[in-house]
Amino acid sequence: MAVRSRTHVLSPDDCEVTALRTGLVVALVLIGLACIAVAIVYFIEPAKHLPSFLPGHASHGHLHGYRHGVVALGVGLIALLGAVVARQRYRAGFHP
Secondary structure, three states: OOOOOOOOOOOHHHHHHHHHHHHHHHHHHHHHHHHHHHHHHHHHOEHHHOOOOOOOOOOOOOOEOHHHHHHHHHHHHHHHHHHHHHHHHHHOOOOO
């Protein structure tokens, strides 16, 4: 008895979903890496050396922004985890 393999022909809708999923993964990776970079800046630099556009900048502050750094690190890790989950679900064959 011969086993027939099922071939899947990509429709335009499948291509759109693939492009959106790829864009989502890329965006989450970029956001995650940017947040981790900001977290490193918060951990290393004292408040007076932080760029003025970052929250926690104080012109005479000598403390490091640990709370802001922890939050930025958490957001970065969650974004990277979201990218991994989105990529794994796509690779596993979950196509909404």
